[in-house]
């Protein structure tokens with residue numbers, strides 16, 4: 001794919017952009033197969049390819065530059081490089097980034113200067129849904145410039161009419177973590193609805209959501225196919241986020257429980273379940289709990305017939321692997337963004353054998369990917 005920023009050496013985030021896309025996919029497929037096959041040689045389904053451009057639903061822009069002339073993009077040393085026209089973003093997101101830069105300039109928000117540790121506006125985090133509606137988050141160092149944003153909400157609505165949810169996140173620390181724990185909502189709406197296979201997943205500002213909506217649809221559909229074929233009466237979705245997997249496997253004859261560490265993600269998942277009219281107990285129910293995945297087996301009564309796990313890059317806790325290995329769980333769906341920790345966890349659960357697997361390319365032009373594996377008790 002062509003990228004002017006890469007060609008001018010302004011951005012190197014897409015580390016394999018010069019490799020033709022087919023070859024990128026082959027390489028990822030080979031990498032995940034080499035790591036997973038020693039644990040059971042599953043049948044590999046055709047990899048799910050992504051669009052090569054316009055696939056990212058989220059922009060995490062560092063704000064730099066000066067009052068009246070901000071840059072939105074990355075830092076080159078202490079200087080900002082503007083990447084508003086990054087080809088990975090869909091058109092509504094690009095349009096919003098231009099309008100937001102104008103807003104920042106007109107309201108005279110003070111970009112944060114990393115070298116001098118001065119200034120206020122650190123990041124702009126923008127998420128777009130398939131209908132082009134937006135969640136816009138300003139990450140500020142303190143509340144000092146919050147009134148400026150609050151008082152300019154009419155201008156923001158005029159410049160970015162697609163903004164449904166607007167908030168300010170406070171990150172007082174001078175550190176690499178983009179956002180802080182405090183979020184201040186500036187709109188009545190607190191959730192962006194991400195429609196995935198017709199299910200309107202509610203997403204609040206601080207909840208995780210997969211980066212590539214089109215490939216996420218295929219991921220949830222794949223998991224739903226595997227669950228349908230296994231036909232379990234009970235399912236746990238561990239690390240459930242805003243409930244994408246759990247809500248895709250809801251069935252009148254099944255009880256589904258999702259657990260997740262983030263209270264905010266759990267609140268979003270509950271809102272979606274409510275909006276779909278799903279009960280929270282008994283057959284047909286989908287229930288969500290805030291819990292540490294490693295503690296869930298002790299915190300919930302009974303054992304599910306099927307478990308879905310979708311952990312962060314670090315993989316599953318040793319104790320969760322040990323529990324899954326010794327439990328009567330008959331099937332598991334393991335969705336991973338890191339085949340190395342996936343392989344480590346498979347080695348810890350030798351009774352759960354990979355039977356089918358699929359690479360899903362959420363992150364073209366980088367070494368990242370998602371891989372989903374169906375496990376069956378041997």
Ligand SMILES: C[S@@+](CC[C@H](N)C(=O)[O-])C[C@H]1O[C@@H](n2cnc3c(N)ncnc32)[C@H](O)[C@@H]1O
Pocket residue numbers: 208209210238239240241242243244245259260261262265291292293294310311312
């Ligand atoms: C890769 S994301 C997957 C989210 C969700 N399954 C989805 O499809 O969007 C991993 C999730 O695990 C959550 N998480 C991190 N540590 C956790 C823990 N110890 N217990 C439960 N959830 C955790 C994160 O908040 C995040 O939502």
